[in-house]
Amino acid sequence: MFLPPGFGGSSSAADDEEKRLRTEYTRVEGLVKARIPDAMRSAAEVHVQEVQCGDPSCAPIDCAIIVMFDSGGRGQFGIPCESREVGEEELDEFCPPVDVFTEWYNGNSVEWSPFQDDEYDMNDEQALRFRVGTLVQCRVGADPVTGWANGHITELFYRENNWPPGQMAPYKVALDDGRNIFAPQDIPEVIRARPV
Known part of the structure; x- marks a missing residue:
């Protein structure tokens, strides 16, 4: 039993x-x-x-x-x-x-995907707002005012080896604090030019 x-x-x-x-x-x-x-x-x-x-x-x-x-x-x-x-x-x-x-x-239907696979032609650098070396700020925190970190673009159309075919991020960024990150979308809410 x-x-x-x-x-x-x-x-x-x-x-x-x-x-x-x-x-x-x-x-x-x-x-x-x-x-x-x-x-x-x-x-x-x-x-x-x-x-x-x-x-x-x-x-x-x-x-x-x-x-x-x-x-x-x-x-x-x-x-x-x-x-x-x-x-x-x-x-x-x-x-x-x-x-x-x-x-x-606010009840608005907004799709969120950090990758926009169809948005970029990987042979067309003009499709992106920034170039390698551009000083930028990246959204790294939730706060819309303090959640930004300074860095510079190190690579365009970045992808990691374990990502599915065709998936990429528009930018790889070296932050001033030593971290390397990628910007998943080329939109001002994610990455912006660093104020002068």
């Missing part, structure tokens, strides 16, 4: 995995919520779930994140990794900037 899981016996591996996932989802929800501006944070609900991707050119598991506001506004974005792999660095790359959260809060 045996006791089913939850009745004094040890829990099954499936129960353990479910608990681990719930813990990771809660952790990621907290990280995302911390990036929502203070004025909107208490009105926000964040939900995280891992989803399996059937596209062989992308990560096998994506972390799907839905943000819903009491105002009725909502939006979603994804991070191409498991929830246990999501940290500040991944959120720096894939989390929407403050102005997108604001649009969602």
